[in-house]
Structure formats: C-alpha cells, structure tokens
Amino acid sequence: MTGKSLADYQKEYERIIFFDQPRKDILLEGLQTEMEKQFKLPMRSKEWKKENQKIIAMYRKIVITRTL
Structure with missing residues (x-):
C-alpha cells in the first residue's frame, strides 16, 4: 500500500x-503523526528540509494551526 500524496x-x-x-x-x-511516519520527517536535518520544502511547509502549517 502506498501512502498519501502531499x-x-x-x-x-x-x-x-x-x-x-x-x-x-x-x-x-x-x-x-501520519506525515512523520510516511515521510520519515527528521526534526534536525537541514539537508532533508531543503530537499523536501513542500512537505515541511505542509507539516508546519498543521503545527501552527493546532492550539495545543
């Protein structure tokens, strides 16, 4: 089974x-959590973040929207 797309x-x-x-x-x-697992988001890898800017942007949007 393939994961969800962005x-x-x-x-x-x-x-x-x-x-x-x-x-x-x-x-x-x-x-x-689902995005973290599917995309194997490393929290401290500048190189990964640079190569996957759209994924990180979506992830950050979710984080910012949450109130907790």
Whole structure:
C-alpha cells in the first residue's frame, strides 16, 4: 500500500480545519503523526528540509494551526 500524496494531506487538512477546536486539534495531531511516519520527517536535518520544502511547509502549517 502506498501512502498519501502531499495533495491528499492538504485535502485532509482543509476538511479538518472546520471542526470545533478540541476535535480539530486531535485530528491535526493524527495528521502530523501520519506525515512523520510516511515521510520519515527528521526534526534536525537541514539537508532533508531543503530537499523536501513542500512537505515541511505542509507539516508546519498543521503545527501552527493546532492550539495545543
């Protein structure tokens, strides 16, 4: 099974942002975790971040949207 595309994550994000805050945070946390696993996001690799700017931008957007 192949993972979701970045566009799939964007669509999921756009669906989630209309939920009430507690539910939205829970769903966004799940989306974050899913991205971390699928894309093997290294938190401290400048090289990886430079090569995967769109993935990092989507991930950061999710982080910023969360209130927790």
